Amino acid sequence: MTQTDESRGFEDPEYWNFMYDEGTAPWLIGGPQPAIAALEAAGLIRGRVLEPGCGSGEHTILFTELGYEALGVDLSPSAIAYARRTATERGVPAARFEVANMLHPERHPFLSGGFDTIVDVALFHGFGAYGDSNAAKDYAAVLHSLTNPGALVHILAHSDAAPGLSSSIGADVIPKAFTDGWEVESVEPAHYEGFITEQISEVAVQRGLPAHGEVQLAAWLGRVRRL
Numbered sequence: 001m002t003q004t005d006e007s008r009g010f011e012d013p014e015y016w017n018f019m020y021d022e023g024t025a026p027w028l029i030g031g032p033q034p035a036i037a038a039l040e041a042a043g044l045i046r047g048r049v050l051e052p053g054c055g056s057g058e059h060t061i062l063f064t065e066l067g068y069e070a071l072g073v074d075l076s077p078s079a080i081a082y083a084r085r086t087a088t089e090r091g092v093p094a095a096r097f098e099v100a101n102m103l104h105p106e107r108h109p110f111l112s113g114g115f116d117t118i119v120d121v122a123l124f125h126g127f128g129a130y131g132d133s134n135a136a137k138d139y140a141a142v143l144h145s146l147t148n149p150g151a152l153v154h155i156l157a158h159s160d161a162a163p164g165l166s167s168s169i170g171a172d173v174i175p176k177a178f179t180d181g182w183e184v185e186s187v188e189p190a191h192y193e194g195f196i197t198e199q200i201s202e203v204a205v206q207r208g209l210p211a212h213g214e215v216q217l218a219a220w221l222g223r224v225r226r227l
Contacts (some may be wrong), residue, residue, distance in 0.1 A: 011075070011198045012021075013076050016075065016079060017078035019056075020081070021078050023129075026194040028195060029195050032059045033192060035192070037155055040062070047068075047069075047116025048069045048070075048117070050117070051063075051070065051119045051159075052073055053085070054073060054080075054083060054100065055122075056073060057097055058086070059119055060083070060097065061095045070095070071083075071097075072098075073098050073099070074100070076099075081143075087155070093110060102139065104144060115151060116147070116148055117154070119154050122172070124177075128169045140177045144181050155174060155220070155221070156219055156220075157220045157222065158192060158220075159190075162217070163207070177208075182224050184222065186227060187222040188220070189220065190220060190221035192217045193216060194217055195215070196209065197212070198211050198212065
């Protein structure tokens with residue numbers, strides 16, 4: 001997987017489908033990211049919740065189970081099918097998932113706005129990792145259109161401070177993207193939990209990571225408030 005391939009993949013469903021169909025994605029850890037669960041425990045999740053790029057759906061499942069009105073969306077039909085199966089297996093069939101392109105919410109009636117919290121886990125960094133500041137700003141503008149005044153956007157993004165398994169960003173990328181109509185409250189170092197499978201073992205070793213099993217990757221945890 002090259003950075004060029006990955007950057008093209010952000011609007012190509014087939015790029016992501018095979019990872020869920022084959023179960024090779026390094027973010028399939030069998031539960032929510034601890035950093036996101038901690039946000040909920042701290043009272044930083046509220047109202048209607050949107051999880052863009054929800055992938056396996058772990059966070060939407062968690063929020064639904066805890067009583068939030070939550071929606072998870074993803075570009076990949078295979079990801080949504082995976083998330084729905086997982087929700088049923090976990091005994092949370094009410095968890096709601098839909099296929100959507102977050103850069104084109106006008107195509108999806110269920111993305112008509114009114115969200116109070118957005119939880120972005122490893123989606124934003126794909127828009128900001130390749131020197132295309134316009135893509136990151138366009139995404140931030142979409143989130144602004146989907147949220148109520150005072151809404152919080154939480155971003156857990158891969159950090160370039162240490163070797164990782166995919167695209168990564170510097171600490172300045174979030175503040176540069178969220179300007180007009182936003183207040184960046186914090187960007188702090190964090191961790192992203194992953195799992196190295198046999199299929200990506202060679203790439204992991206080349207990047208100085210373990211050849212197999214659980215891995216803790218450098219991340220940024222950003223909190224942005226809509227004005």
